[in-house]
Amino acid sequence: MNPIERYAPLVADTDAFFAACERPLPSVVRVNTIKAAVDRVREALDEEGVGYEPIKWNDELLTFDERGPGTTWPYFHGWLHGQEEVSALPAMILDPQPGETVWDACAAPGSKTTQLSAMMDDTGIVIGNDNNLGRLSALRHNAERLGVTNLIVTKQDGRNFSLKDFGFDEFDRALVDAPCSCEGTVRKNPTTLDQWTLNHVHSVAAIQKGILSRAIQATKPGGTVVYSTCTFAPEENEAVIDHVLETEECEVVAFDCPLESVSGVTEWEDDSYDSSVTKTHRIYPHLNDTGGFYCAKLEVTA
Amino acid sequence: MSDDSGPAADESESPPDDSATAAEERDLRSNVGQRFGRLPATARDREVAGRASREEVVAFFEERFGIDPAVFAECTFWEKGKGKIWIFADSVPDPIRVEGLGMTVLRTRQEHWKPTHSAVQRFGRHANKNVIEISGETAATFVRAETQEVEWDGDWGYLIAAHTIGGEREPIGVGLYLYDELRSTVPKGNREELPVLD
Numbered sequence: 001m002n003p004i005e006r007y008a009p010l011v012a013d014t015d016a017f018f019a020a021c022e023r024p025l026p027s028v029v030r031v032n033t034i035k036a037a038v039d040r041v042r043e044a045l046d047e048e049g050v051g052y053e054p055i056k057w058n059d060e061l062l063t064f065d066e067r068g069p070g071t072t073w074p075y076f077h078g079w080l081h082g083q084e085e086v087s088a089l090p091a092m093i094l095d096p097q098p099g100e101t102v103w104d105a106c107a108a109p110g111s112k113t114t115q116l117s118a119m120m121d122d123t124g125i126v127i128g129n130d131n132n133l134g135r136l137s138a139l140r141h142n143a144e145r146l147g148v149t150n151l152i153v154t155k156q157d158g159r160n161f162s163l164k165d166f167g168f169d170e171f172d173r174a175l176v177d178a179p180c181s182c183e184g185t186v187r188k189n190p191t192t193l194d195q196w197t198l199n200h201v202h203s204v205a206a207i208q209k210g211i212l213s214r215a216i217q218a219t220k221p222g223g224t225v226v227y228s229t230c231t232f233a234p235e236e237n238e239a240v241i242d243h244v245l246e247t248e249e250c251e252v253v254a255f256d257c258p259l260e261s262v263s264g265v266t267e268w269e270d271d272s273y274d275s276s277v278t279k280t281h282r283i284y285p286h287l288n289d290t291g292g293f294y295c296a297k298l299e300v301t302a
Numbered sequence: 303m304s305d306d307s308g309p310a311a312d313e314s315e316s317p318p319d320d321s322a323t324a325a326e327e328r329d330l331r332s333n334v335g336q337r338f339g340r341l342p343a344t345a346r347d348r349e350v351a352g353r354a355s356r357e358e359v360v361a362f363f364e365e366r367f368g369i370d371p372a373v374f375a376e377c378t379f380w381e382k383g384k385g386k387i388w389i390f391a392d393s394v395p396d397p398i399r400v401e402g403l404g405m406t407v408l409r410t411r412q413e414h415w416k417p418t419h420s421a422v423q424r425f426g427r428h429a430n431k432n433v434i435e436i437s438g439e440t441a442a443t444f445v446r447a448e449t450q451e452v453e454w455d456g457d458w459g460y461l462i463a464a465h466t467i468g469g470e471r472e473p474i475g476v477g478l479y480l481y482d483e484l485r486s487t488v489p490k491g492n493r494e495e496l497p498v499l500d
Contacts, residue, residue, distance in 0.1 A: 034424075035423070035424065036468070040468035040469065040470065041468065043468040043469055044467045044468035047467070047468070047499065047500075048497060048499065070494070071494060071495065071496060071497075072496070073467055073496055073497075073499065074467075074468075076445060076474075076492070076494055076496060077423065077467070077472055077474075078420075078423055078424075122391055123376070123391055123392070124391070124392060125391075125392050125394075128402075136401055136402075139402075140401070140402045141491065143402070143405065144405055144406065144420045145420070145492070147405065147420060147423060147424035148404075148405060149377065149389050149390060149391040149404040149405045149424070150390070150391035150392060150404070151402065151404065152390075152394065152400050152402065152403055152404075153400060153401040153402030153403075154400050154401060155401050165394075165395065165398055165399065165400070166394055166395070166398075167393075167394055167395045
């Protein structure tokens with residue numbers, strides 16, 4: 001079975017949904033404001049004759065007309081980072097401030113991590129954690145290329161992440177961009193569906209619950225935790241939020257989604273979820289011509 | 303954080319014993335790979351043989367490239383392994399065992415200290431000496447990491463190669479100037495075939 005079909009009951013316009021999943025994604029870059037201002041980058045791209053369109057909801061994002069960014073001077077200078085449009089959302093919702101201490105629990109390869117650093121003007125501390133050495137090497141390479149100096153790279157199991165070496169005992173904010181079934185990336189990696197199994201959905205959901213729980217525990221009361229995935233599976237989205245609402249000190253916070261989205265679902269197959277998950281957002285590929293995405297914002301209450 | 307405080311005076315007096323703590327203590331004072339040790343404030347505060355001091359690192363960037371020490375005022379400097387210096391925007395306990403701490407800036411423990419490609423790309427805009435301005439085909443050749451003949455009246459050694467883009471000068475990478483030739487040290491992973499800009 002094509003796993004995408006599994007989610008048809010959740011989607012209003014299924015034809016548009018299936019059609020969008022078949023199309024390749026536009027080539028989008030984020031301007032790395034640690035190294036260059038948006039105006040200067042646009043001027044340099046104009047000089048080089050590279051065509052692009054700004055993305056309306058975030059002027060740091062540009063859609064390239066044709067070639068990929070890798071063979072341009074602004075890319076060489078570390079002014080640009082290839083990053084899917086929808087994946088710029090969770091850092092914006094987390095809204096880290098300069099000087100804060102922020103945890104990116106599943107950081108590699110680092111698009112969102114380096115975006116957090118840029119939003120903090122490369123001050124304070126971002127701890128970028130991942131449990132896979134190969135992916136960590138990509139994270140380090142990207143951070144270095146983008147000139148990030150406020151990042152500590154760690155290799156721990158996010159589910160029992162230890163803070164004891166760092167000289168502080170809680171984060172101001174945390175991002176859990178969790179490992180997931182990734183159907184939302186089908187436009188980038190069509191083969192991702194070949195590996196899809198329901199068993200994997202359930203096993204990865206257990207990991208997601210563990211990492212998100214740790215993020216809530218490690219964040220100060222009043223602090224923000226953002227949970228995001230690129231899967232449509234409610235087991236990995238609303239069910240994970242529903243779980244931490246029961247087990248951890250937190251609540252769901254509403255946010256204005258700058259992209260067109262629909263509310264999180266309160267029922268799926270035989271399960272039902274806390275009504276506050278309707279404040280979380282599902283983004284389907286046909287809504288904004290992006291990848292698929294899920295994003296929830298939580299506030300730590302104690 | 304600008305305060306690179308020196309070691310506590312009694313640390314060097316710890317009595318020898320067989321406890322794990324003592325072994326750890328010895329380990330920490332030597333220069334262990336994968337572990338980041340903070341640079342001492344000055345050479346006088348040095349505990350690890352051969353380790354550069356913060357003062358020396360900042361002086362290197364000022365003397366060689368004219369970069370104002372104020373650029374680094376809020377940062378801390380760390381060594382991992384033998385000679386590779388990292389710059390971190392904030393402060394953490396010393397030593398610390400992590401996979402990465404900020405960004406690499408400098409290779410020390412060799413006769414001529416060499417700034418990293420990333421350091422020059424990030425901080426080179428503050429330089430006002432030993433910057434060689436190149437353009438057109440020369441700049442594109444530099445990014446391919448090829449050696450070329452270029453005129454230069456200044457010092458030999460490591461230079462910052464820069465060009466004008468988007469209305470301002472921008473560092474491209476580290477060049478090594480010797481015998482009328484500019485060698486490019488752009489790392490393998492960063493080399494690219496880029497268009498020649500007018």
